[in-house]
Amino acid sequence: MGVELDYAAELINRIIKDIKGPRTGIHICRGNWSTREDVLLTGDYTPLLPALTKMKVNQFVLEYATPRAGEIKVVGEALSGNIPDTDIPRELGLGVVNPRTTEAETPEEIVRKTRLALDFFPPEQIFLNTDCGFGCFANRCVNVEEVATEKIKSIVQAAKMLRKEYS
Amino acid sequence: MIMFTTTQVGSWPRSKKMLKALRDYRVGKLARQDFDHIADDEVRRTVRIQEEVGLDVVVDGEHRRDNFYSFITDKVEGTQLMSLAEMLNEVEDKSGFEEMLDTLDVPASAIRNPTCVGKLERREPLALNDFLFVKTLTGKPVKITLPGPYLLSRSMWVTGYTRKVYKDQFKMGDDIVRILRQELKELADAGCEFVQFDEPVLTEIVMSQECGRRTFM
Numbered sequence: 039m040g041v042e043l044d045y046a047a048e049l050i051n052r053i054i055k056d057i058k059g060p061r062t063g064i065h066i067c068r069g070n071w072s073t074r075e076d077v078l079l080t081g082d083y084t085p086l087l088p089a090l091t092k093m094k095v096n097q098f099v100l101e102y103a104t105p106r107a108g109e110i111k112v113v114g115e116a117l118s119g120n121i122p123d124t125d126i127p128r129e130l131g132l133g134v135v136n137p138r139t140t141e142a143e144t145p146e147e148i149v150r151k152t153r154l155a156l157d158f159f160p161p162e163q164i165f166l167n168t169d170c171g172f173g174c175f176a177n178r179c180v181n182v183e184e185v186a187t188e189k190i191k192s193i194v195q196a197a198k199m200l201r202k203e204y205s
Numbered sequence: 206m207i208m209f210t211t212t213q214v215g216s217w218p219r220s221k222k223m224l225k226a227l228r229d230y231r232v233g234k235l236a237r238q239d240f241d242h243i244a245d246d247e248v249r250r251t252v253r254i255q256e257e258v259g260l261d262v263v264v265d266g267e268h269r270r271d272n273f274y275s276f277i278t279d280k281v282e283g284t285q286l287m288s289l290a291e292m293l294n295e296v297e298d299k300s301g302f303e304e305m306l307d308t309l310d311v312p313a314s315a316i317r318n319p320t321c322v323g324k325l326e327r328r329e330p331l332a333l334n335d336f337l338f339v340k341t342l343t344g345k346p347v348k349i350t351l352p353g354p355y356l357l358s359r360s361m362w363v364t365g366y367t368r369k370v371y372k373d374q375f376k377m378g379d380d381i382v383r384i385l386r387q388e389l390k391e392l393a394d395a396g397c398e399f400v401q402f403d404e405p406v407l408t409e410i411v412m413s414q415e416c417g418r419r420t421f422m
Contacts, residue, residue: 042355046407049354049378053386053402059393063401064353065214068408079408086407099214099401131212152209161208165262170405171216171273173266179218186218187254190211194259197209204208 043089063097070170073138082108087116099131101169114158130159133169135189138180142188148196161204166193210261215350217251217266244269252342262346265339274352275317280331283323295365321361325380331388346398353404357381
């Protein structure tokens with residue numbers, strides 16, 4: 039398992055080495071092929087940390103709307119420093135809405151979730167995003183456009199509230 | 206520096222029209238140009254929705270993609286799109302595999318895998334043109350998603366097909382790195398603001414054991 043994780047980190051680092059310009063990110067989730075939460079994987083990011091801490095990407099785009107992802111503290115403590123061998127701070131792409139549910143999360147819920155990340159990352163290093171895509175597999179989408187629109191609206195509303203408070 | 210930048214992960218729900226176009230294009234009933242025409246409209250609407258809502262960094266919704274990693278069979282030589290049902294031929298424990306798909310609610314005929322069947326060479330850019338198209342629609346920063354190298358090195362290797370071409374997964378992995386690095390360079394030169402690599406399979410190697418099962422990837 040450790041060999042596999044090292045290999046995963048090595049591959050991504052070889053790709054991004056010395057290429058300047060785009061912000062680079064890595065997205066990790068626990069499956070998006072079903073709307074049934076009970077069949078998707080469960081567990082926090084702890085076992086992945088040996089790989090994640092070696093990756094030289096700018097941002098970790100991680101599921102956190104689903105309780106299956108565990109506590110923000112796990113990556114907060116391990117990943118809130120600089121990218122290895124640089125003075126560039128890492129960013130967290132915080133998943134705040136579940137792309138597979140039919141009700142949009144409220145901006146207040148998202149603000150509450152974001153506060154947990156603020157214990158570890160400053161506002162400039164926190165991105166707010168969906169947990170995963172809204173339509174992973176070609177002939178089976180996990181959501182519909184109307185719900186997806188409401189969900190990204192909630193994200194934008196939450197960001198407005200947070201900016202007001204933290205600026 | 207902006208605080209709490211808002212964005213999304215990548216794919217947007219496909220309309221019925223887009224689903225039909227994807228299906229027809231795959232079976233050769235729709236020409237590339239007509240497919241692109243339909244997809245362009247879907248991307249336009251997806252970008253417009255994100256602008257109206259006020260998202261900071263927009264995505265194209267991945268409408269052109271069969272799924273978030275299998276789409277590379279369109280772009281990379283030496284690959285072949287295979288449904289999980291087709292791959293069953295190569296799986297040793299067939300009934301176990303089928304049972305797993307069923308338990309996990311995986312649509313075996315719907316999910317397609319990009320299997321490596323020849324030397325991997327980029328035939329055309331993976332996502333550069335998607336980026337350039339979105340840039341004609343919006344002045345906002347754009348996030349482009351690419352399948353992660355580890356995901357590809359795991360999913361593309363199907364021993365019965367791939368062993369004929371590559372000695373092992375690491376040799377194939379070297380070509381995957383070369384292809385993704387070339388893509389990232391071109392996206393950088395074109396001014397792309399954000400490139401995200403998708404590595405969902407990482408969770409599988411560490412969590413499926415704890416959950417007492419493996420997943421389909």
